[in-house]
Amino acid sequence: MSESIELPEKHPLRQAKWIWPGSYLYLNNCYADFRKDFALKRVPEKALFAITADQSYRLYINGHYVCRGPARGYQSHWPYDELDIKDFLKKGHNWIAIEAYNTGTGTFGYIHQACAGMLCAAEWDDFKFYSDESWMMRRNISRLKDAARYSVQLSYQEHVAASEHSRDWIYSEKMSDELEKDFTTYSRYSFIFGRSPYYTLEKRTIPMLRESLYAPKAVISKGIGNADSSYIKWSNIAFGFYEELENSKWEKFPESKYKNSDGFLEFELTPSGHKNFNAVLVDIGQHFIGTTEIELSGGNASAVLDINYTEGAKNLAPVLPRKEKNGCNIAMGNRIFLNGGKFHHEFYHPMGSRYITLIARGTEKRLKIKMRLRKYEYPFEMRGDFNSSDKVLNNIYSVCRHTQQICALDAYVDTPWREQAQWWGDARIQARNTFYIDGDSRLFKRGIRSIAGQCATEGLTSGHAPTSSHSCILPDFALTWILTVWDYYYQTGDISLFVEQFPRIQEVLDYFRQPKLLSKSGLVKHDRRLWYFGDWAPVFKGEIPAFLNMWHLYTLEKVIEMLKVAGMKKDAGEIKAEAAAKRKLAKKKFFDASKQLVYGGLDEKEKPIKEYSIHDQTIAIMLKLLPDCEKNMMKKLILPFIRMEKLDPAIALPSPFWISYVFDILTEKGYGEDVIKFIRKKWSPMISTGTTWEHYTWEPGENWSASHAWTAHPSSHFVNIISGIRQKAPGWKKITVEPNPVNGMKKAEVLIPSPKGDIVSKWEKKGNKINLSLLIPEGIEAEIVEKSGRKQTLSVSGKYSFALQGSDC
Structure with missing residues (x-):
């Protein structure tokens, strides 16, 4: 952990105690409520309030919602939030209410340590208070513990009993005697700061999430069907509804029967009776x-x-993930046991979806419903922009931007739907998207440290972290983690993060140096204890994969570059010798001289496996491993693929995630127009959902998500190809600008939020001329390239205008 994010020695939280109602038994799916009343003689000019909870909290002050937190982390240096709550305070009586939750088990975003707690503190002038045994607290029993998980990756469905549930303790200045008694029945478990597992705390280092309230758009349909006789006993309400849907009937909901009023969507459900659902x-x-x-x-x-949450609907009906093919056990649903009167509730867990289905069973009276949503998102400013004369590409770009936003929370997440996990192969793509859309590197930096924080098998990182999953250790993603340290340096020009993480990088590299994982010649073998991913595509995953070995070599060479910049010459020399040997081996062992291509890999006897993939040729080109063969690799495999020509079915083709690397080498080789045509064909269908998909195709009910930011990379490729702006040095010190009116495009404009300032480019094609206007921030050297090959260099910041020679197309 870096010293820069450690808790200061005199921080108020060091005087606070971790508290939780009851002991640390029975934490499974545990909700806890805390309240503190206090009086202020005056409202301070600044009221910093520090708070955290394991696993999470929601904060209210004087009946007003404030925020939720903390960011995901590790108990040994658990994250805390610090905010100025002055605007929520008043002279005289005040109260703080905190809802906290602990899942009691591990998820794909949390490691459970058989402990739970809430910790907070404030010191304002002469007024001080800390979390301790004086706080009122209770376990909230209105949520049933016996609920199914939302998925393998997430926590539990929320089943709330309205008759046991009152939020007066949050909103009322004085609690009723009955509520106060409820808060005094639980023992107050506490312990001082610094005790295991919470040895210390760390700063959040990223902004609080941006939150906003709004009403859903519309009620689009209504359905009826036979209710399962056992519905009242369901622990998994999503799986139960899946069975009921088969024989249900759906029709359009009259627009006159719902309204948006005061930020709520309002409508009614007619009585269902006890044998049906409405x-x-x-x-x-x-x-x-x-x-x-x-x-x-x-x-x-x-x-x-x-309440069921789904990504898709069809024929006016919701479509739930197919139960019989549901490997992730996706069951995104909550339940309210009604009380027959008025009831107000905000569900605790953030859910990702496009559609919400509300299903009433056993109702004998009309049910009036008002609902609204609280959106959570990382506070990107989204300064970056792309706009062109091609409306389809503009729409694809908008879809990419939106997907990038909903996949950014306290971490980059693969999808807001079934997982919300910080998968690091995905995050590399998402970080690059961010650099072009927003420019904020803080979430990326925190993620790099987060992945480093969970040490897996023999020094590797986990594929996503923090996580309780023991099956998600991917050697290739550990290398990708090192490459993201390079990405951070290349984007920002800051080498300090690499220096900080170099000991951890060495641990990962040492894994690949183990004799048991090396072949006789010294190539890296497939460690079958672990998940060698590569891509969803069927790249060779036998004894000695070319992909894994070349990815390893590519990583070593980036590490060498960073070591040189950091002035760590001895380490650079040692790894340079290692990389040189690996490069020599790769050229010798993986090169098919007869086909002028790279083999997929070798068998146990180091004999070549005559399988070929787009991936292996792409990495070879990235490495400049066989420069004399690159034209052949392009001609035989990569160009036919990108042009959607027929290829041997045995050729492994990249997924829409990994194809980003293919797009890069095609752009560098001058085939940007082919890339744009491919994106137009494959990404246009995604416009229909407003999101980019996990795969090239998606249908409602599939387990694959319709909201995956690893396919939002056209947001950067459009800028690189169409504006022709490409970064050529760390920290954006150098760029090239080569406007490219592909596919008959007439004009385009972009804004890149670089660390040195906004780069703005606008071009318009007039005949065979391209009129270009360019804004270059201070500290960037720009090389302007015309189609004729003529170049000119701009070393001074400012606004420029050019009439460039273009093509006749």
Whole structure:
């Protein structure tokens, strides 16, 4: 952990105690409530309040919602949040209410350490308070513990009993005697700062999430069907509804029967009776991630209202993941046991979806519903921009931007839907998207440290972290983690993160140096204990994969470059010798001289496996491993693939995630127009959902997500290819500019939020001339390249205009 993010020695949190109601038994799916009343003689000019909880919290002050946190992390240096709450305070009586949650088990975003706690502190002038045994606290029993998981990757469905649930302790200045008694029945477990597992704390280092309230767009349909006789006992309400959907009937919901009023979507559900269900399908308007707030009146005490979250709908009906092919056990649903009167609740866990289905069962009276959503997102400014005369490409770019936003929370997440996990292969793509869309590197930097923080098998990183998953250790993603340290340096020009992480980088590299993982000649073998991923495509994954060995070599050579910049000459020399030997071996062992291509790999006897992939040729070109063969690699495999020509079915083709690397080498080789045509063909269908998909195709009900930012990379490729702006040195010290009016495009403009300032380019094609205007920030050297090959260099910042020689197309 870097010293720069450690908790200061005199920080108020060091005087606070970790507290939790009851002991640390039975933490499974545990909700805890905390309240502190206090009086202020005056409101301070600045009121810094530090707070954290394991696993998470929601903070209210004087009945007003403030925020949720903390960022995901590790108990040994658990993250805390610090915010100025002055605007929420008043002279006289004040109260703080905190909802906290601990899943009681591990997830794909959390490691459980058989402990839970809330910690907070404030020191304002002569007023001080800290979390301790004087706080009122209780376990909230209105949420049933016996609920299914949302998925293999996430925590538990929220089943709340309205009759046991009151939020007066949050909103009321004085609690009722009955509520106060409820808060005094639990023992107050506490321990001082610094005790295991919470040895210290670390700063959040990223902004608090941006939160906003809004109403869903519309109620689009209503459905009826036979209710399963055992619905009241369901622990998994999503799987139960899946079975009921088969024979249900759906029709359009009249627009006159719902309204948007005061930021809420309002509508009614007619009585269902005890043998049927009545349901409505709500369209949020776009994919989002957040919580659902709901106000109910009517119904009856023996009824339930279920809320299911889905990415897709078809024929006016919601489409849930196929139960029989649901490897992730995706079951995104919550439940309310009605009380027959008024009820107000905001569900705790952020859910990612496009559609929300509300299903009433057992209702004998009309149920009036008001709902709104609280959206959570990383506070990108989204300064970067791309706009052109091609409306389809503009729409694809917008889809990429939106997907990038909803996949950025307290970490880059693969999808806001079933996982919300910080997969690091995905994050590399997402970070590059960010550099072109926003320019913020803080989330990336925190993620690099987060991945480093979980040490897996023999020094490797986990594929995503923090995580409880023991099956997600990917040697190639550990190398990708090192490459993201390079990406951070190349983007920012800051080598300090590499220096900080170099000991951890050495641990990863040492894994690949183990004799048991090396062949007789010294090549890296496939460690079959672990998940060698490469890509979803069927690249060779036998004894000695070419992909893994070349990815390893590519990583070593980037490490050498960083060591030289850092002035670590001895380490650079040692790894340079290692890389030189690996390069020589790769050229000797993986080169098919007869085909002038790279083999997929070798068998146990180091004999070549005559399998070929786009991936292996691409990495070879990235490495400049066989420069004399690059034209052949392009001609035989890469160009036919990108031009969507017929290839041997045995050729492994890249997924829409890994193809980003292919796009890069094609752009460098001058085939940008082919890339744009491919993107137009493959990404245009994604416009229909407003998001980029996990794969090239998607249908409602599939386990693959329709909201995956690893396919949002056209946001950077459009800029590189069409504006022709490409970074050529760390920290954006040098760029090239080569406007490229592909596919008959008439004009385009871009803004790149570089670390040195905004780079702005606008060009318009007039005949065979390209009129270019360019804004270059201070500290950037720009080389302007015309189609004729003529070049000119700009070393002074400012605004420029050019009439460039273009092509006749």
